Amino acid sequence: MDQFEHNETSNEEYHMGHAESEQVLDDIAFYRALIVNVIFLGKEGTDEWVLVDCGIGHYSKRIIKAAEKRYGTTKPKAIILTHGHFDHVGSAKQLADYWEVPIYIHPLELDYVTGKRDYPVGDATVGGGLISLMSPFFPTHQADLSKYIHPLPNDGSVPFLKGWRVIHTPGHTPGHIALFRDSDGALISGDAFITVKQESSMAVFIQHQHVHGPPAYYTHNWEEAEKSVKELASLHPQVAITGHGLPMEGELLTEQLHDLAANFKELAVPKHKNN
Structure with missing residues (x-):
């Protein structure tokens, strides 16, 4: 093994x-896969747990390792995707191959994760920073998940997750969803709103915590995005775990x-999109 291969292997092992x-919470944990969060739903050590979102590509081994530290060798009952953007489904195929579990997504997202449609270019x-400038080069064509993918039920229930319900929150993507638990006000918002200014690489690096609208470079229907944020706010969540940024709670x-x-419109929508 040459020095480069040795360093690369050592970095991966680290x-x-x-x-x-x-x-x-005792049954909610998250793992930050570089720029995005993957979420574990289920108490530590349980054999009844679900993974929400799958991070960027080439993170499957790290996600599996984080899962094994929390749940041992027990595999999840399913994978739930809030939407199909590359930073939320990048490791989905590898994880589903490894665990041999079903993946669920909103019906309006199916075409984007089965090779039938591509998302608009970033x-x-x-504006807002380096990540916005880089966004036109982000992947718009996702891995084909046809082998594992299933539409979420029409009744708003979440497979294998009692007490949780699906909230359709379009705007960032047509079939974007959030998950909400009425019993304690726990919310998984995906990218409907986030807690970091995702357009800025510096803000992402330091994780300065503040509620922001969806990542602007990938949001193409601002009218729907606004309605979705208003709906989520009306639920009065007590704790929110978002697709990007640190969890927030309370007042x-x-x-x-x-x-x-x-x-x-003033806080989230780019000024030239308001015209």
Whole structure:
């Protein structure tokens, strides 16, 4: 093995050793896969758990390692996708191959993860930082998940997750969803709203926590996005785990989410998109 191969292997082993989820509630934990969160639903050690979102590509081994630290060798009952963008489904095929489990997504997202349609190219004109400028080069064609993919039930229930319900939150993508649990106000918002300014690489790096609208470079229907944020705010979530950024809870979440809902056009929509 030459020096480059040795360094690459050592780097991978280092990150594998540090792949560990962070607990939010006793049955909710998340693992940050570089720029995006994957979420574990189920108490530590249980044999009844579900993975929400799958991060970017080439993160499957680290996600598996984080899962094994929380659940041992027990595989999830299913994978739920909030939507089909590359940073949420990048490792989905590898994880489904490894665990041999079904993947669920909203029916309006099916074409994007079965090779029938591509998402629009990222919009660099929204400004805000390096990630926006890079967005036109992000993948728009996702891996074909036809072997594993299933549409979520029409009744709003979530497979294998009692007490949770699906909230259709279009805008960022046509079939974007959030998951909500009425019993304690726990919300998994995907990218309907997030807690970091995702357009800025510096903000992503330091993880400055604040409620923001969906990533602007990948949001193409701002009218629907606003309606979705207003609907989620009306649920009065007590804790939110978002697709990007750190979890938020309590009064800070309530205040900032309601401010975003009330002033969405000013706070979230790029100025040239308001015209």
